[in-house]
Amino acid sequence: MSVPILSLITFLPIIGVFFIISIDSKNRELIRFTALLVAIMVFLISLPLYFNFDARTYEMQFVEKLRWIPSFGIKYHVGVDGISLFLILLTTFLTPISILASWYITKNVKEYMISMLILETAMVGVFISLDLFLFFVFWELMLIPMYLLIGIWGGSRRIYAAVKFFIYTTAGSVFMFLAIIALYFLNYRATGEYTFNLLELYKLDISFAVQFWLFIAFSFAFAIKVPMFPFHTWLPDAHVEAPTAGSVILAGVLLKMGTYGFIRFCLPLFPEVSHAFIPVISWMAIVGIIYGALVSMVQDDLKKLVAYSSVSHLGFVMLGIFAFNIQGIEGGITQMINHGLSTGALFLVVGMLYERRHTRMIADFGGLTKQIPIFAIFFLVVTLSSIGLPGLNGFVGEFLILMGTFKSRILYASIAASGIILAAVYMLWMFQRVMFHEITHEENKTLKDMNKREFAILLPIVFLIFWIGIYPNSFLRKMDASVNHLLKQVGEKANVVSNTQRQKRVEQLQQNIVPKIDIISETKTEW
Numbered sequence: 001m002s003v004p005i006l007s008l009i010t011f012l013p014i015i016g017v018f019f020i021i022s023i024d025s026k027n028r029e030l031i032r033f034t035a036l037l038v039a040i041m042v043f044l045i046s047l048p049l050y051f052n053f054d055a056r057t058y059e060m061q062f063v064e065k066l067r068w069i070p071s072f073g074i075k076y077h078v079g080v081d082g083i084s085l086f087l088i089l090l091t092t093f094l095t096p097i098s099i100l101a102s103w104y105i106t107k108n109v110k111e112y113m114i115s116m117l118i119l120e121t122a123m124v125g126v127f128i129s130l131d132l133f134l135f136f137v138f139w140e141l142m143l144i145p146m147y148l149l150i151g152i153w154g155g156s157r158r159i160y161a162a163v164k165f166f167i168y169t170t171a172g173s174v175f176m177f178l179a180i181i182a183l184y185f186l187n188y189r190a191t192g193e194y195t196f197n198l199l200e201l202y203k204l205d206i207s208f209a210v211q212f213w214l215f216i217a218f219s220f221a222f223a224i225k226v227p228m229f230p231f232h233t234w235l236p237d238a239h240v241e242a243p244t245a246g247s248v249i250l251a252g253v254l255l256k257m258g259t260y261g262f263i264r265f266c267l268p269l270f271p272e273v274s275h276a277f278i279p280v281i282s283w284m285a286i287v288g289i290i291y292g293a294l295v296s297m298v299q300d301d302l303k304k305l306v307a308y309s310s311v312s313h314l315g316f317v318m319l320g321i322f323a324f325n326i327q328g329i330e331g332g333i334t335q336m337i338n339h340g341l342s343t344g345a346l347f348l349v350v351g352m353l354y355e356r357r358h359t360r361m362i363a364d365f366g367g368l369t370k371q372i373p374i375f376a377i378f379f380l381v382v383t384l385s386s387i388g389l390p391g392l393n394g395f396v397g398e399f400l401i402l403m404g405t406f407k408s409r410i411l412y413a414s415i416a417a418s419g420i421i422l423a424a425v426y427m428l429w430m431f432q433r434v435m436f437h438e439i440t441h442e443e444n445k446t447l448k449d450m451n452k453r454e455f456a457i458l459l460p461i462v463f464l465i466f467w468i469g470i471y472p473n474s475f476l477r478k479m480d481a482s483v484n485h486l487l488k489q490v491g492e493k494a495n496v497v498s499n500t501q502r503q504k505r506v507e508q509l510q511q512n513i514v515p516k517i518d519i520i521s522e523t524k525t526e527w
Contacts (some may be wrong), residue, residue: 004064006078009092010124012036013117013225015212020113027140028109032099033154039096042120046092053085055478058485060130061201066206068134073184073194078128081514082482083263084335086475087127087256090340093460095120099267100342100457101348105153112153113418113523115145123237123253124295127260132180132196136173139257146246146254154241159235161241163509168234172221179217185211202268202489213279215270221459226320228281229288232311244351247280247303249370251310251347252340259336263329263486267321274322282405287317290415293422302350302360305430306343309386309508310418313339319416320401324490328404329474331482335397337475338385338468342394345382345461349375352454353434356447362430367439371404372449378434378458387424393468435449 017039053061060079080088098116105112120165122145125138143166151162183201188194190204195385206214224231235255239247267274293310299305313335320332352375354360369376381392388394398420406413440443450458468475 005045005048006062006080007123008119008127010128011043012042012045012077013095013120016117017114020110020117021054023110024087024112031110032103033111033367036096036099037118038117039092039120043092043096046089049080049085049232050089050478053080053082053478055082056081057479063130064199068131072133074133074196075131076134077092077131077197077281079130079133080128081480083486084127084260085478086337087253087260088124090256090337091123091127091253092254092466093118094248094340094344097348097457097460098252100453101134101248101351102243102245103453107153112149113149113211113270116249119145119149119249122247123257126257130198132183132198132201136177136194139176140173142254143173146250147201149246149249150217150238150242151233151522152242154246156241157237158241161237164234165238168224168231172224172307175217176221179214182214182217183209185383186492188413197265204269204498206270208272209269215266217275218266218269219277219281222258222261222266226255226263226314227258228284228495229291232288232292235310236304239310239347240301240303240484243346244354247307247347247351251306252344252373255310256340259314259321259332262321263333263341267490268486274490278322278324278408281430282319282409284328285315285318285322286412286416288312289319289419290422293426297426299421300362302353302362302430302434303347305362305426306346306350309346309423309426310339312341312423313386314400314418316401317430319405319412320397321406322358323401323408325404325407325486326480326483326487327400327407329486330479330482331397331404333398333400333479333483334396334468334472334475337421338393338397339391341461342382342386342467345378345458345465346386347463348457349379349382352450353398357443362433364441365444366432366441368438368444368447369419369435371447373452375450376449377463379435380431380467381462382458383427385469387427388420391466391469393465393472396468396472 016035020031020034049062058081060081064076066076067393068074095116099113100250102112116342121143122141123136124144126135129135131137147162147166149384150165151158160268168415180196183204184194184196186206187201187204198362200273222342227235238250292308292310292315296308296312317332317335319330320335323372324330350360353365357364385392386397402413402417405416
């Protein structure tokens with residue numbers, strides 16, 4: 001009997017929650033170490049997914065299927081392909097790092113660690129679900145711990161930020177849920193079977209008009225989560241007010257659920273409308289790239305600057321996905337991973353500075369290179385990674401996205417490329433103001449360099465930044481078969497739907513014309 005590795009990864013954090021509940025709340029160290037140990041175990045168990053993943057096939061792997069609510073056609077159905085593989089690994093990789101970065105939390109430590117572990121279960125669940133009902137359950141479950149992390153352990157405006165995050169995401173979820181129900185009944189009408197099985201729903205032949213409304217409903221939920229311009233306004237508040245680990249998880253994983261949703265649901269379920277929406281989505285992405293970069297440039301708060309840079313970076317991801325070619329989509333998936341590492345690391349760096357100085361204002365720093373040189377080196381690497389310097393991970397994703405976009409539409413690629421220049425301006429300017437020049441604030445003269453815990457937090461991320469940058473093929477080859485199949489599936493389905501609709505139009509035309517011809521013939525005979 002094979003080991004149900006996906007269920008183990010998903011539900012081990014929940015088992016860890018029960019252990020933490022049994023620990024006395026005053027024993028904070030034991031609670032922290034238990035949460036960290038569970039998260040590390042989940043990460044170690046998830047590693048075989050990478051090594052045992054068969055890159056030659058597009059089929060779902062490590063599949064588990066159990067009857068859950070058979071009367072409604074709901075199953076516990078999970079699996080992994082080359083599109084979701086690295087998002088699962090990114091989640092299990094960033095969770096222990098985020099817990100380690102939360103060592104400074106002293107208020108309600110037990111509840112905090114419980115929230116982190118439940119959040120991990122929800123995030124992994126979203127990426128492995130192949131049943132739409134199951135997907136929606138994990139999607140909604142994720143909201144609760146994230147709301148608590150922002151609302152209880154956040155900054156001074158935490159309640160406002162948490163409520164705003166909750167309202168935005170819930171609004172999108174309602175529309176997506178209605179669309180899921182619609183798909184459920186559409187499938188019944190077509191096949192006579194009630195099911196939420198995503199792989200079965202892929203086979204549905206949906207008319208363009210129905211596709212249009214379902215695409216809008218799904219896209220609304222995903223565009224908020226990405227977040228795409230103009231649905232991004234909840235993001236800066238959530239990032240600024242969230243604790244450091246909350247910002248890392250938010251940027252590293254939660255935003256990817258939106259981009260993942262477009263790839264996993266919108267493209268294969270609604271291929272024709274997805275094609276029709278290329279200009280709309282692409283222009284929204286381009287505006288997001290430039291707008292996010294320009295707003296980042298004028299920020300005086302480090303965390304806000306990094307938050308707005310996410311709007312710009314994720315605009316690139318969306319542009320790549322809607323290039324509808326292998327370079328664009330693989331670039332988009334790679335850039336999701338890169339953004340999780342680079343922006344996650346930037347939030348960690350900002351958090352480390354905040355722990356030392358209790359301020360995030362750029363003007364309060366300056367000249368830190370001399371005082372904390374090792375920290376400066378790590379800060380420089382993640383800054384350059386975010387800019388997309390060749391040899392580092394960011395370059396690979398942006399290069400593939402621009403190549404794919406250039407191949408499909410030169411104008412989009414040309415305008416979007418300006419975002420790379422703007423990113424270099426605001427990121428290097430930020431680094432210069434924080435790390436170079438003379439120390440003008442007395443408090444900065446006594447700052448201590450990185451400790452062992454901080455070193456353990458940033459070193460694995462920097463290792464991956466170099467690994468992806470130097471040898472991207474070890475990641476790209478794992479997604480080749482799945483992305484190729486997705487493009488083939490979308491292309492073929494779009495043709496099938498077009499042909500079917502064309503046939504229907506011909507039949508309608510014949511039905512309208514033939515009776516008229518008969519009437520004319522009869523009239524002529526009478527004459």
